[in-house]
Amino acid sequence: SAESSVAWRPRVEGIAEVFRAHFEEHAYPMHTHEVWTLLTVDRGRIGYELGGERCDSSPRSVTLLPPHVAHDGHSLTAGGFDKRVIYLESRMLDGIGRAVGRLGNRDRFSVLGQV
Numbered sequence: 001s002a003e004s005s006v007a008w009r010p011r012v013e014g015i016a017e018v019f020r021a022h023f024e025e026h027a028y029p030m031h032t033h034e035v036w037t038l039l040t041v042d043r044g045r046i047g048y049e050l051g052g053e054r055c056d057s058s059p060r061s062v063t064l065l066p067p068h069v070a071h072d073g074h075s076l077t078a079g080g081f082d083k084r085v086i087y088l089e090s091r092m093l094d095g096i097g098r099a100v101g102r103l104g105n106r107d108r109f110s111v112l113g114q115v
Contacts, residue, residue: 024080028073044081
């Protein structure tokens with residue numbers, strides 16, 4: 001099937017944007033976000049580098065990427081991946097970094113748990 005994505009900005013306090021995508025070959029170049037990225041993978045696996053560390057997100061996991069930390073992304077499975085993302089305004093999670101561990105000089109919390 002063809003790759004597809006849709007993004008929208010709901011009128012919900014603290015949510016900057018919502019995004020849903022099906023990617024088979026698309027790869028994200030290294031980039032950052034101004035906001036927290038909360039994502040779940042519905043199908044496939046996503047491989048990414050986050051602040052110099054190799055990571056992956058798999059189905060039924062929830063991943064939280066911190067703002068201002070460089071990351072990329074690509075499929076680790078044949079047929080690509082389906083994902084859903086909520087971009088949360090930074091103020092929504094102020095202080096969470098101190099509670100969740102370290103990644104180099106940046107705070108990191110990658111996998112919150114199974115859904």
